Amino acid sequence: MVLSFSSDESQKIHDITELYSYYKALSIYAEELEDQSFIPPINEIKDSFDHLMRVFSVKCGFKDKNGEYLQENLDAVFRHVYRATYDLLDYIRIYQKEKIYRKMEGFSRETIVTVFPDYYPVIVPEVDQCLQEIPLLKADKDIGDPDIEKVKIFVSISQKLQEYCTEINRKYPALVEYQNKKDAEERVLEEKERHFQVLGHTIAYKSAIIGGIIGSIIGGIFVYLIGRIWG
């Protein structure tokens, strides 16, 4: 049996396949990112497969429907893959931010500025921008006119964040080393300060004792002399 498709159908299948290639790359990355499976895009892909099989049910002769039915179902396949892709983009940007946050927490501003000069002027603004640029289409199921070009832009933003995550991982050992060195220096300083404080207290304490003894002796002599004069 040979299945044949019209020119419009072939174009739609081409678009679906191209979009799916983005979905698949994002899906692999999303699972690596958190080592978990995200349910909403799986639901979308399940539904898209169902619509695709409706097309094949007609092509294979299980169902008798016209070209409009085929086109509607191919559009539905595209829409479901489109939503699945946006679900993943939404998921990835959120957990990428958390990953960066977890990685960088605990480092002082001085450590970050010294070891990773690009972090504050480049990476932090880009992460914030990315969080705002990828729209929250997941909540809005009416995706209007699906546009593969928009997907390409958002995928490239997401890839840029992936590169930043890799860069942070690469810098991480140097950040730890610098922070440990600074912490050690601070501990030595604190130790010295404490030592001087103890020394100051000891001197004050001893001075008080000596002062007391001297005062007692002088007082004793004074009383003795008074006694002798009056005596």
Added chain:
Amino acid sequence: MSVEMDVWDRDLRPIKVDKYQLKKDALRYRMGSVRLALGRIVTEEEFETDKKRIFSLKLS
């Protein structure tokens, strides 16, 4: 076996997972996906909660 003609146009129900129940009955899922058995999945509700929390984090 013949297939009902209208079965093609019926929508499938979405997958809904109760993660707590899944972890509790992990042994029942030992033949399936390891990830599922371990409860290593993120549901839509969990994601929405995480999203609010992570949005409010300020990068150091």
